[in-house]
Amino acid sequence: MPNDIMIFSTYNDFFNRRAIIKREFGKLNNNDKRIYRMYLYAQREFTTNKLDLIWEFLNEPDNSVYCPTEKQLKQYFVESLEHEIVYDPDYVFEGEGNEY
Numbered sequence: 001m002p003n004d005i006m007i008f009s010t011y012n013d014f015f016n017r018r019a020i021i022k023r024e025f026g027k028l029n030n031n032d033k034r035i036y037r038m039y040l041y042a043q044r045e046f047t048t049n050k051l052d053l054i055w056e057f058l059n060e061p062d063n064s065v066y067c068p069t070e071k072q073l074k075q076y077f078v079e080s081l082e083h084e085i086v087y088d089p090d091y092v093f094e095g096e097g098n099e100y
Contacts, residue, residue, distance in 0.1 A: 006036065011078075053073065057073060
């Protein structure tokens with residue numbers, strides 16, 4: 001089952017955490033990826049173009065010609081909605097098998 005780290009509410013939220021979400025998506029088995037796809041496409045406040053772009057980004061290897069570029073992903077990003085929150089894609093989250 002997809003974990004809470006992969007949940008986002010706005011496109012900006014996805015864009016800022018895209019590396020983390022893609023890393024976690026890569027750890028899912030095929031069944032969980034299908035469940036996540038249902039979650040993703042249930043986001044009715046997103047256009048189909050945005051959802052397709054996100055899905056392609058998550059599924060394609062970074063070096064694939066089909067993987068959306070940073071420029072393509074940023075086209076839907078809205079600067080005026082941003083605050084000074086910085087996300088570190090290397091941050092270790094609880095449940096990644098680390099001991100405390």
